[in-house]
Amino acid sequence: MEIFMDNVRVRFAPSPTGFLHVGNVRTALFNFLFAKNRGGKFILRIEDTDLERSEKEYEDALVRDMKWLGLNWDEGYLVGGDFGPYRQTERLKIYKKYALKLVEGGKAYYCFCKKEELEAERERQKARGEIPRYSGKCRNIPIDEAKKKVEKGEEAVIRLKVPKNYKIVFEDIVFGHQEIDSSQVDDRVLLRPDGTPTYNFACVIDDFEMKITHVLRGEQHLSNTPLQALIYEMLGINPPIFAHLSTINGPDGKKLSKRHGATSLVEFREKGYLPEAMVNYLSLLGWSPPDEEEIMDVEEIISKFSLERVSKSPAIFDVQKLNWVNREHLKKADLDRLVQLVIPYFKKEGVFLDVNDDIKKFLKLILDGFLTHVDYLSQITKECNMIFDFNPENIVEDEEVKKILSREAARDVINCFYNKIKNIDYLDFENYKNAVLSCMKELGIKGKNLFHPIRVGITALSSGPEIEKIVDIVEFGSRCDLLKKVIPVKDRVKSVLDVLNG
């Protein structure tokens, strides 16, 4: 269906009226993947023709988010290129040129109807149960007369003169052949009195001017495409190939919104999701790899990506699966990198103000012990809370711990363990192992009857990472220059024994 092209040019064209959310990102991602897979160009264009709602702040956020994800664009906003400018409000002259061309060719006309009048009329039509449409009142004003009015300074918009009884046809890679009667499309406004274009017009002009070969965008634009296809035709130019991407909805099947929790990309970044995990998960929404391997890095996704495997049905954003994808990438990630990523969360908790090499090593030990416990990085501080908040009283409060202590010889184990370590200055792995070993021999206890009490002795808790890892973290942490002190093993066991002995 699709003609092979080796000069693929695609674009992501967001409007800076809010923060990038997962739906937009998926669209950006698919454009990026397609471009890279085909060795083409990925272009970023800013559609800021909605003067009311567009904000510079959102443009900045958008750039930051795209960069974070690694969706680097080859051409466009901020990086430049041969077809700029790439922000629509800077391209007003271009739209005007094309709009005038349509007017001259009798394909569009000036409309002098007042905005308020039209709105009132729409309301009336709706009230009567009719389909709200433009009456076509100005459609037949002779062009010379209209021009004169415009010259006199009368406010006018330019509307498309949609032909009657006309079949509009276009192809969509995802949704297939589309046919619609021109009676379904209204004489839409192309250019506003202030010279700004409306979305559907600007979009066509820019895609043409920027030599866009494939338009991949959200499914909500499928209904706009007949209008756009018509504009291409009236302009006598060839449309690009369309590929609409199904919507991503919230868990209730409704449009993604605040009440579904995090939806904007910033939120996910702040929570400590890895960018490669976001990319991976989002790539799986509406597209599936040809094999059954779901965990992929960007390069793999690029190499496997094709529009043929994009599905038509809407998808629901599932945080559970995102979490799994993120955990998988967390496992594969370089520990030193994760240390860097985790620093802000510990700072926020007041664990330290500045990092030094010791603290980095300490964080590395924490990650080694607790990483398998988290879905995303910001959870780490809470997960490793036991390192900082040691509460010996817990042994008389926690049911699980009480159960362990009620077992025979539990106290003896803790006592024995304490005696073995009380004179050791720094309990390293060897020392710890030896202490445990001699307790084992001395008391003739092994397995859970040995380790459970030791765990309680050190943490006052019944569960957590491997004891030797905790020993490592706690001992090293106690020597680090931290705002939140870490109590060393020896003192911990002592405190537990004190509580135990009343």
Added chain:
RNA sequence: GGCGCUAUCGUCUAGGGGUUAGGACGGGUGGUUCUCAGCCAUCAAACCCGGGUUCGAUUCCCGGUAGCGCUGCCA
């Protein structure tokens, strides 16, 4: 209301005129490790409904239903 789009386990999906309808997340169970997490094994779980076409439809066609989108001088 009109027009358009969509419909496979709870979720993401594969598949496709004849299959034990496959995988993944999540859930259940069991194993492993001192415990939790993890890891391994294992189980339950789906073709929206009704008509056609056909020897045979989950798959193709039509209708219904539901959801979503468009119906703006928003994008």
